[in-house]
Amino acid sequence: MSRGLVFMLQSVVLYTSANLLVKALAVLPTPQLVFLRSVISLFFCVIWLWRKGQPLWGHNRKWLVVRGVMGMIGLTLFFHIIRHIPLASATVIQYLSPIFTVLLAILFDGQRIKTHRWVYFAAAFGGVLMVKGFDPRVSWLYLAMGVGSALAAAVAYLATIKCRETDSPVGIVAYFHLIATPIMGTWSAAVWHPMTASQWGMALGIGGLSLLAQVAMTKALHLEDAARVMPFKYFGALLALGLAWILFDEKITGWALVGIGVVLAAVTANTIAGKRKPPAVVSAP
Secondary structure, three states: OOHHHHHHHHHHHHHHHHHHHHHHOOOOOHHHHHHHHHHHHHHHHHHHHHHHOOOOOOOOHHHHHHHHHHHHHHHHHHHHHHOOOOHHHHHHHHOOHHHHHHHHHHHHHOOOOOHHHHHHHHHHHHHHHHHHHHOOOOOHHHHHHHHHHHHHHHHHHHHHHHHOOOOOHHHHHHHHHHHHHHHHHHHHHHHOOOOOHHHHHHHHHHHHHHHHHHHHHHHHHHHOOHHHHHHHHHHHHHHHHHHHHHHHOOOOOHHHHHHHHHHHHHHHHHHHHOOOOOOOOOOOO
């Protein structure tokens, strides 16, 4: 098993664990959750960069800012829908991001896509509509937020690729928190909800687990071609489905479950269809 694949699987488990904690803290406002994750992760990023002697402000600043802003928007929307719809459904809707990545490449880079991949795109969106249509907990508003989160994540992914030869994984991740901490901190001050000791502990867990997950995924994208490792990311939806069912009694049955399967099959097929020669390996910390 390659190092890139190991990092991707680690990222999946860590992200799912963090999202389960977000679900457990659904009583807190979304801005507060995003701020707590950001400020905790930023603290660890600053320490790491300082010890490694790397600049906090990075090198490829234009794309780092794009990655940070779009990452903040995507995370805010994702955290919000996690609080209101089943975790597995939220996760699957967000998995449209690879589809949007390809569509953005067509729009801005003029890339040509083989006809059969359009079938995968249509199947993915059709599967999401099945999840929405057969699960009354998924409203049109939350569906739109989930699609918006996926689109923002796609832009953030493209920005990460632009930065992988100039900045370290931790440096790329840090920019997201540099931008999100002051913005979401200001917003959360107006809606702050008092927290218990256990909630502070879970918030610390969200920050730590999310940071480790982000770094692991960024390392995976540094070391491997996305087509080789991204299909394993979708294991997270199955993990979220099982754990949310056990921990929060979030049952998903019937055609909504079929819709989840359609989305996972479509995005996996799309990623494999887009396989190309792997890029040169970039040293990761």
